[in-house]
Amino acid sequence: MRRETYLSYSNMCRPGSVRREIYLQIFPDTGNRLGLHYNDSRSPDPMKRTLTFFVVVITLVVLLAVARSTQASSTVASVSTDEFPKDLHDFAALDPIDAHVHLFNTDPAFVALLKSLRLHVVNIIVVDDKDGFEPGLPFRLRLGWSVVRVSEGHALMCTSFDPFKFQEPTFAADAIRQMNQDFADGAIAVKIWKNVGMELKNREGRWVMPDDPVFEPIYKNIAAHDKTLIAHLAEPDGCWQPPDTPYLNCKNHPNWYMYGRKDAVSKATILAARDHLLEQNPKLRVVGAHLGSMETDVAEIAKRFDRYPNFAVDTAARVRFLALQPRDKVRAFFLKYQDRILYGTDLDAFPNDMPVDGILKWQQTLLKEWRFFATDETQEFQDRQVKGLKLPEPVLRKLYHDNAVRWIPGSNGQH
Ligand SMILES: [Zn+2]
Numbered sequence: 001m002r003r004e005t006y007l008s009y010s011n012m013c014r015p016g017s018v019r020r021e022i023y024l025q026i027f028p029d030t031g032n033r034l035g036l037h038y039n040d041s042r043s044p045d046p047m048k049r050t051l052t053f054f055v056v057v058i059t060l061v062v063l064l065a066v067a068r069s070t071q072a073s074s075t076v077a078s079v080s081t082d083e084f085p086k087d088l089h090d091f092a093a094l095d096p097i098d099a100h101v102h103l104f105n106t107d108p109a110f111v112a113l114l115k116s117l118r119l120h121v122v123n124i125i126v127v128d129d130k131d132g133f134e135p136g137l138p139f140r141l142r143l144g145w146s147v148v149r150v151s152e153g154h155a156l157m158c159t160s161f162d163p164f165k166f167q168e169p170t171f172a173a174d175a176i177r178q179m180n181q182d183f184a185d186g187a188i189a190v191k192i193w194k195n196v197g198m199e200l201k202n203r204e205g206r207w208v209m210p211d212d213p214v215f216e217p218i219y220k221n222i223a224a225h226d227k228t229l230i231a232h233l234a235e236p237d238g239c240w241q242p243p244d245t246p247y248l249n250c251k252n253h254p255n256w257y258m259y260g261r262k263d264a265v266s267k268a269t270i271l272a273a274r275d276h277l278l279e280q281n282p283k284l285r286v287v288g289a290h291l292g293s294m295e296t297d298v299a300e301i302a303k304r305f306d307r308y309p310n311f312a313v314d315t316a317a318r319v320r321f322l323a324l325q326p327r328d329k330v331r332a333f334f335l336k337y338q339d340r341i342l343y344g345t346d347l348d349a350f351p352n353d354m355p356v357d358g359i360l361k362w363q364q365t366l367l368k369e370w371r372f373f374a375t376d377e378t379q380e381f382q383d384r385q386v387k388g389l390k391l392p393e394p395v396l397r398k399l400y401h402d403n404a405v406r407w408i409p410g411s412n413g414q415h
Pocket of ligand 1: 100101102124316346
């Protein structure tokens with residue numbers, strides 16, 4: 001039996017873009033098959049139709065070439081042949097939770113992807129004045145909620161607060177009012193972001209750290225509501241190192257490059273403030289995003305786990321850093337701290353992104369990382385051939401499901 005869902009959108013963001021229509025095919029008999037087909041547009045102009053056709057063909061050729069260029073994604077090219085590789089069936093069988101995404105595209109294709117993978121996602125809001133996107137919290141909340149509402153229970157909300165207002169007298173009260181409204185609407189967590197520590201300065205010109213007393217009422221309020229703080233504080237080491245440092249460069253984060261800055265704050269200072277926050281708020285559950293920014297050495301994470309029982313980490317966008325560390329050390333870390341690590345990706349989709357691009361990217365990432373954690377297959381990370389961890393099934397179950405439920409209650413859609 002085959003059901004076809006008809007989707008249509010136009011990409012307003014890209015000048016000269018054409019209207020496109022997509023057929024999303026869902027196969028309820030297997031549950032997990034997904035095929036995406038582009039169709040020609042309804043464009044009345046025959047020239048436009050021809051142009052559209054070639055754009056679509058070229059796009060598909062490029063996508064297939066990209067998919068084939070990496071070992072991990074060779075089977076994902078089957079996006080056009082409507083078959084999932086077996087690994088994604090194994091992944092879906094765990095009722096996986098991705099504890100860290102930024103999904104701001106309401107296209108039904110994403111909902112279909114989540115459903116077909118039995119995947120729940122924690123959808124995280126950040127207030128960022130550097131990403132070229134409308135920076136205000138209300139706009140971002142609206143986008144986030146719009147996705148949560150159409151997700152049929154698969155996307156859960158992680159709200160935030162506007163840290164740029166930290167010097168206003170009503171800052172904490174306003175932030176608390178907003179987040180309590182979001183909790184009442186179903187939000188399950190609150191995000192604090194790296195602009196605290198790396199961007200905000202007070203009137204005296206000093207960096208504002210995450211343990212600044214101005215944030216304390218917010219932390220207390222999150223704990224009082226039994227919600228979770230997701231803390232992305234600091235950045236990878238590369239943002240404090242020379243630009244040619246192999247694998248650790250800050251290329252993708254130029255706005256956050258501290259190396260060479262006269263007023264640079266050290267990464268150790270930010271992490272010490274984060275640790276102080278953990279110590280000061282033992283009743284607050286904190287999930288350190290991106291391996292708690294201790295991405296180059298699992299021993300550093302272990303030290304915090306031993307010191308702060310209220311601390312866990314997610315793996316978002318840092319699996320490659322795990323892959324570059326000694327396999328035995330990383331595997332032992334995952335076994336010892338199997339209750340403290342949440343699977344997360346940092347995958348995103350914005351309103352004007354093409355769903356087919358996004359879905360391919362999501363599938364590739366989920367598949368590559370699943371193979372790293374669940375199998376001993378060799379894959380390429382940063383020009384190196386790396387053997388997967390082949391974690392035992394009970395540990396995988398915690399990583400992909402149980403820990404998210406425990407550390408971010410409600411992340412499985414039941415709250
Ligand atoms: Zn993120």
